Amino acid sequence: MTGGLIETVDLKKSYGQVEVLKGVTTSVMRGEVVVVIGPSGGGKSTLLRCLNRMTEPTSGDVYFEGIRVTDPKTDINKIRAEIGMVFQSFNLFMHLTVERNITLALTKVKGLSEVEAKTKAAEVLSRVGLQDKAKSYPGHLSGGQQQRCAIARAVAMNPKLIMFDEPTSALDPELIGEVLDVMKSLAVGGMTMIVVTHEMGFAREVSDRVIFIDQGIILEEGTPEEIFANPKHDRTRTFLRRMLKE
Amino acid sequence: MANFIFGIDFSPITNHLDLFLNAAILTIVISFLAIGLGFALGVPLGLARISKWKIVKWPATLYVDVIRGTPLLVQLFIIYFGLPFIGLTLTPVVSATLAVGLHSSAYQAEILRGGIQSIPKGQTEAARATGMTHLQAMRYVILPQSLRLVIPPMTNEFIIVIKDSSLAYAIGVVELTKLGYQLNGDYFEPFLIFVFVALVYLIITFSTSTVMKQVERKFRIPGYGVHE
Numbered sequence: 001m002t003g004g005l006i007e008t009v010d011l012k013k014s015y016g017q018v019e020v021l022k023g024v025t026t027s028v029m030r031g032e033v034v035v036v037i038g039p040s041g042g043g044k045s046t047l048l049r050c051l052n053r054m055t056e057p058t059s060g061d062v063y064f065e066g067i068r069v070t071d072p073k074t075d076i077n078k079i080r081a082e083i084g085m086v087f088q089s090f091n092l093f094m095h096l097t098v099e100r101n102i103t104l105a106l107t108k109v110k111g112l113s114e115v116e117a118k119t120k121a122a123e124v125l126s127r128v129g130l131q132d133k134a135k136s137y138p139g140h141l142s143g144g145q146q147q148r149c150a151i152a153r154a155v156a157m158n159p160k161l162i163m164f165d166e167p168t169s170a171l172d173p174e175l176i177g178e179v180l181d182v183m184k185s186l187a188v189g190g191m192t193m194i195v196v197t198h199e200m201g202f203a204r205e206v207s208d209r210v211i212f213i214d215q216g217i218i219l220e221e222g223t224p225e226e227i228f229a230n231p232k233h234d235r236t237r238t239f240l241r242r243m244l245k246e
Numbered sequence: 247m248a249n250f251i252f253g254i255d256f257s258p259i260t261n262h263l264d265l266f267l268n269a270a271i272l273t274i275v276i277s278f279l280a281i282g283l284g285f286a287l288g289v290p291l292g293l294a295r296i297s298k299w300k301i302v303k304w305p306a307t308l309y310v311d312v313i314r315g316t317p318l319l320v321q322l323f324i325i326y327f328g329l330p331f332i333g334l335t336l337t338p339v340v341s342a343t344l345a346v347g348l349h350s351s352a353y354q355a356e357i358l359r360g361g362i363q364s365i366p367k368g369q370t371e372a373a374r375a376t377g378m379t380h381l382q383a384m385r386y387v388i389l390p391q392s393l394r395l396v397i398p399p400m401t402n403e404f405i406i407v408i409k410d411s412s413l414a415y416a417i418g419v420v421e422l423t424k425l426g427y428q429l430n431g432d433y434f435e436p437f438l439i440f441v442f443v444a445l446v447y448l449i450i451t452f453s454t455s456t457v458m459k460q461v462e463r464k465f466r467i468p469g470y471g472v473h474e
Contacts, residue, residue, distance in 0.1 A: 054371055
């Protein structure tokens with residue numbers, strides 16, 4: 001127990017015979033921006049998904065504000081309402097307007113009135129530059145706009161932490177910037193964030209800490225300066241060389 | 247009334263338009279009650295089919311397999327002729343509605359199950375990640391999309407129900423098919439009479455599919471799917 005906002009203790013996840021997470025112990029402090037990098041299939045997304053139990057860990061524990069998330073008696077929905085999640089494929093509710101995408105959980109989970117929820121939606125939509133799109137449907141938005149809407153949906157819940165699972169991987173290159181800008185402004189605003197990404201520029205500029213995950217373990221972690229300028233492990237070095245060449 | 251057109255005597259039909267009207271109404275009433283019954287049972291059955299609880303899933307699967315795997319006519323006979331032997335006597339119209347409705351419920355359940363399962367997993371995940379319960383995610387995110395998606399196959403099913411209602415003739419319900427059968431007995435004009443009966447079915451089924459097309463258009467998700 002280190003007093004972090006969210007902590008994992010020896011977290012493991014197996015799919016059949018394949019062990020994807022082989023015991024991850026780490027913690028994220030309030031206000032910290034942590035970027036998780038590493039090769040595909042190394043367990044980055046699985047780690048993220050275990051934190052709010054979208055994926056059930058095989059063993060080990062997750063604590064959120066000291067509450068054991070992995071305790072079957074814990075009301076997981078209450079925990080999830082405090083942890084925003086942004087997905088690679090946006091996952092906006094296709095049958096609902098941008099505004100309703102945001103107000104749905106506000107009214108059904110947080111119990112806000114329609115009016116309160118709409119006020120909140122307008123506020124977060126202007127923060128991500130989509131104030132004109134409230135009445136649009138996701139199908140009419142570009143990928144970048146959809147992802148900004150998804151971020152607005154997460155932010156509207158006033159979460160204590162937002163997790164980003166490769167938020168720009170499904171975007172056309174020219175649309176990545178607008179999404180990263182929104183994420184940067186969140187980070188500057190003091191939001192606690194865990195970001196799985198291949199955007200090394202974002203990791204270097206915005207993060208407080210970089211975690212390198214490979215083959216189901218945290219191989220090394222440190223400040224972006226430490227990781228990018230002076231990686232300790234060969235595998236980290238090889239990975240970074242390959243990523244930065246692109 | 248001019249009963250001769252192009253030298254054909256239409257009197258077997260024109261003399262009995264009132265009977266045709268009554269029979270058509272009966273066909274429509276049986277069909278639409280059966281569609282409603284099929285839907286009312288089909289939705290919970292479809293949900294049960296994909297439940298993670300075996301105690302719910304297993305009976306629903308058995309029901310669908312049995313109903314879908316046996317002929318409607320035999321089911322109709324079991325209900326109308328068989329049930330009285332265990333103390334439940336139903337009128338022919340009620341028996342027909344029940345048989346066609348139960349039969350359709352199995353098909354509607356499968357259509358809905360397909361509709362639910364074809365919604366990308368990310369939709370449920372996004373809903374659950376905000377703290378919605380499984381039930382809330384179903385109700386506000388998955389079902390509204392699934393129900394839109396199943397409108398075309400449901401239209402198909404509704405049309406099948408309308409045509410299946412003709413089997414009620416076998417237990418003496420004077421709906422369209424039975425009326426045609428009776429009138430043919432009086433006039434022996436099978437071509438004329440049954441073509442006309444078919445035409446009336448066509449009017450009913452075509453109207454149904456036209457209305458369903460409007461429903462589909464009304465609930466189309468803007469910017470989603472192949473229609474633009």
